[in-house]
Amino acid sequence: MVKEIERAGIPVVHICTVTPISMTVGANRIVPAIAIPHPLGNPELPADEEYALRRKLVDKALEALSTEVDDQTIFEV
Numbered sequence: 001m002v003k004e005i006e007r008a009g010i011p012v013v014h015i016c017t018v019t020p021i022s023m024t025v026g027a028n029r030i031v032p033a034i035a036i037p038h039p040l041g042n043p044e045l046p047a048d049e050e051y052a053l054r055r056k057l058v059d060k061a062l063e064a065l066s067t068e069v070d071d072q073t074i075f076e077v
Contacts, residue, residue, distance in 0.1 A: 002027045013061045013075075015039065023072055029064040030074045031057065 003026040005012050014027035017039050022030045033039035040057055041050050056077055064075040 011065055013064045015057065015061055019074055026072070028069050028072055029067070030072065031061045031064055032074065032077060033057065 002012050002014055002022075006028060011029065012027065013029045013031055014022045014025075015031045015033050016022045016027075017033045017036045019030055019032055034042055034053070034057075041054050043050070045053065060075055060077045064073070067073075067075075
């Protein structure tokens with residue numbers, strides 16, 4: 001699905017916990033997530049720290065979205 005959306009001219013960022021799967025499906029912009037049960041957070045953290053962690057991931061995804069790429073790229077957080 002990622003490839004089809006990009007083929008239509010809409011850039012996509014794939015936030016995922018297992019980056020090799022994203023590479024296999026052909027995602028161009030990949031942001032590694034935290035963990036399989038909680039990809040965009042860590043419920044063990046205090047609320048303010050978890051918010052900061054989530055914000056960091058979303059900021060990285062927005063940065064990836066605005067970055068021109070020619071090949072599959074993993075944007076480390």
